[in-house]
Amino acid sequence: MGGNSGNSVYESAGAALAPVESSAGVVIRTSNLSRRFGRVEAVRNVSLEVPGGCVCGLLGLNGSGKTTLIRLLLGHLRPSAGQVRLLGRSYQQDEPGIRERVGYVADARYLYEWMTVSETLDFTRAFHRTWDDAKVRSLIDRLGLPLDRKVAELSRGHRARLCLTLALAYNPELIILDELTAGLDPVVRREVLKNVIEEIGREGRTVLFSSHSVEEVERLADQVAIMHCGEVVVHASIDDLKQSQPAPMTLEEIFFKLVGSADGGRERR
Amino acid sequence: MRIKIDASSGVPIYLQIVNQVRTQVALGQLKPEDPLPSVRQLAADLVVNPNTIARAYLDLEHQGIIYKRAGQGTYVSLRAVEMxxxxxxxxxxxxxxxxxxxxxxxxxxxxxxxxxxxxxxxxxxxxxxxxxxxxx
Known part of the structure; x- marks a missing residue:
């Protein structure tokens, strides 16, 4: 094998391991981010950097601060201290610019219950210049969304699929998903994940998603960030994390080693 | 090609794919010039991040087990048999x-x-x- 190909081995393997596109740079950057609710510090001093093109899974027990961190990232909550920059901008500088380029699914996503699915799509479409009609049609087909049904009458599964369609419809560069598959049955879950995977396969997409499921993080993510008591206690590539253990360990074992048993951690609420 | 991922294993997923392809070649279940599914296809089938599949394919390519034909896809190489x-x-x-x-x-x-x-x-x-x- 020649020196040149040896070089390209290194470069391409590195790209697969920690895909950093030079042009994309760091897509999510928080510095010393904190948020308190009264006496409780739900997110504490989080400094996180997620490079462009990377899929980062956010793992943590209930009440570890995942959802608060995501709400801070989405600008749905103001930080008590520290900063958020998405795609190189802060909300103070350019909130509309961020909203155009970030798609999200979160529990708190506001839907008008009295609208039908197709009215919801038309309504949201009006806010996005980059809305992709062809993509929306194919998502509706594949996900089997009932266009004439009222949002109030949707099952949990259909609701999640509608939210995912809304999040992907305008081809955002950064996609943030909070517990996308929580409460979904295995068939719907698989279908939803397949669509997320297809999206990851597109050029230059960065994804941050939170999940209870270690398996889901393992399958989907390049990197994992583990939260415990409001802090990010580990942020690393999953393969590196596994291979850095003295003996072979599953991600689940590493997770439990870090956060302890459910009752071993400090009670947050 | 049948690949089974054990997501609750200490072995990185890309390595599981590499090992299973190697085993299937050794057992003659995959023969030279057999096509492999595209990265996207396999990612969707296995519900695994496409970056992971790409990394496994790259590893197999560098080991000489598979090769890419420009614009056509990925195939099991002739050298795979002697290897x-x-x-x-x-x-x-x-x-x-x-x-x-x-x-x-x-x-x-x-x-x-x-x-x-x-x-x-x-x-x-x-x-x-x-x-x-x-x-x-």
């Missing part, structure tokens, strides 16, 4: 190692195990020859 000789030895030695460890636990000494091994060889060889004669 698979080593692979077959590796698989066999792994099996044998397990048996040897068990033997030590059963407190058999080297010569006892060797004689069992020779007896088995003779018996299996005999069976092979009979089988071959029966077929021809």
């Amino acid at each position: 698979s000789k080593n692979e077959r030895v590796r698989i066999f030695s792994e099996l044998l190692e397990k048996a040897l460890v068990e033997g030590l636990h059963l407190e058999l000494d080297h010569s006892e195990m060797e004689s069992v091994f020779r007896d088995l060889m003779t018996r299996v060889n005999g069976r092979d020859e009979n089988g071959a004669r029966g077929e021809s």
Whole structure:
């Protein structure tokens, strides 16, 4: 094998391991981010950097601060201290610019219950210049969304699929998903994940998603960030994390080693 | 090509794919010039991040097991077969190692195990020859 190909081995393997596109740079950057609710510090001093093109899974027990961190990232909550920059901008500088380029699914996503699915799509479409009609049609087909049904009458599964369609419809560069598959049955879950995977396969997409499921993080993510008591206690590539253990360990074992048993951690609420 | 991912394993997923493709080539389940699914296709089938599949394919390519034909896809390479000789030895030695460890636990000494091994060889060889004669 020649020196040149040896070089390209290194470069391409590195790209697969920690895909950093030079042009994309760091897509999510928080510095010393904190948020308190009264006496409780739900997110504490989080400094996180997620490079462009990377899929980062956010793992943590209930009440570890995942959802608060995501709400801070989405600008749905103001930080008590520290900063958020998405795609190189802060909300103070350019909130509309961020909203155009970030798609999200979160529990708190506001839907008008009295609208039908197709009215919801038309309504949201009006806010996005980059809305992709062809993509929306194919998502509706594949996900089997009932266009004439009222949002109030949707099952949990259909609701999640509608939210995912809304999040992907305008081809955002950064996609943030909070517990996308929580409460979904295995068939719907698989279908939803397949669509997320297809999206990851597109050029230059960065994804941050939170999940209870270690398996889901393992399958989907390049990197994992583990939260415990409001802090990010580990942020690393999953393969590196596994291979850095003295003996072979599953991600689940590493997770439990870090956060302890459910009752071993400090009670947050 | 059938690949099974164990997401609750200490082995990185890309390595699971690499090992399974190598094993299938060694066992002749994948033959030279057989096409492999595209990165996107396999990612969707296995519900695994496409970056992970790409990394596994890259590894296999550098090992000479598969090659890319520009614009057409990925195929099992001719060299994979000669390489698979080593692979077959590796698989066999792994099996044998397990048996040897068990033997030590059963407190058999080297010569006892060797004689069992020779007896088995003779018996299996005999069976092979009979089988071959029966077929021809």
